[in-house]
Amino acid sequence: MELTRVDDQVHLVTGTNVNWALISDGSALTLVDAGYPNDSAALLASIAAIGHRPEDVVAILLTHAHLDHMGGVPTMTRRFGTPVLTGAEEARHARREYLEQITPARMLRQCTRPAGLRWVAATVRAVVPHLKMSLDEVTAVEPHVPLDVPGGLVAVPTPGHTRGHTAYLMPAAGVLFSGDTLVTGHPLSRLGTGAQRLPSVFNESEAGVTAAVASLRDLPADTLAPGHGELVRAPLATLVDRALNR
Numbered sequence: 001m002e003l004t005r006v007d008d009q010v011h012l013v014t015g016t017n018v019n020w021a022l023i024s025d026g027s028a029l030t031l032v033d034a035g036y037p038n039d040s041a042a043l044l045a046s047i048a049a050i051g052h053r054p055e056d057v058v059a060i061l062l063t064h065a066h067l068d069h070m071g072g073v074p075t076m077t078r079r080f081g082t083p084v085l086t087g088a089e090e091a092r093h094a095r096r097e098y099l100e101q102i103t104p105a106r107m108l109r110q111c112t113r114p115a116g117l118r119w120v121a122a123t124v125r126a127v128v129p130h131l132k133m134s135l136d137e138v139t140a141v142e143p144h145v146p147l148d149v150p151g152g153l154v155a156v157p158t159p160g161h162t163r164g165h166t167a168y169l170m171p172a173a174g175v176l177f178s179g180d181t182l183v184t185g186h187p188l189s190r191l192g193t194g195a196q197r198l199p200s201v202f203n204e205s206e207a208g209v210t211a212a213v214a215s216l217r218d219l220p221a222d223t224l225a226p227g228h229g230e231l232v233r234a235p236l237a238t239l240v241d242r243a244l245n246r
Ligand SMILES: [Zn+2]
Pocket: 018, 066, 068, 069, 180, 227, 228
């Protein structure tokens, strides 16, 4: 677990090739995403590392219902009853009314190169035995308005990676939590680091991702806290242009 301080209120945490974020407002916390199922201990450690208790988390905002982002949710909901929120469409995905996720066959195909093999091994370790996880109690958020959660985050619908993918903007801090719409690296990326779209094998709709990235261009943010890769401080328009030109 690696902790990156964004500002007094915001920390980005890296678990197994994936990030989550902690946003504090006094004693209360918002958690954006929750890592893989087997990142749960690291998730709890990250909360302790910034001087908080798990009970301080009053809301979990999910960008999307993939196992690398929702895996730590049951640890929080079962033990602390933490409410889980995401976009209305993604709430259906979290309940597994349908599944949009890389298939085991497509995962296996990654093993033909060393980086892919390493990624598959790390992913299996981070997931097993929780492959069939679903979330029952997920509340749909209203998009484009400040939510009543610490940090006053705003849900930004960004369909593409999944149909209901939702990014979150923290206007007061100028931070965008972009989930898997706009990232700055991934073990399977052939682009290295810097703003980019995820490899297409992960995306439900490539055209959707491209449109969603473009739609972020004018948001008032100069810090990107992505679902994968490092924190980047640069105007969002610059990052969007960079990602769309690769
Ligand atoms: Zn992801």
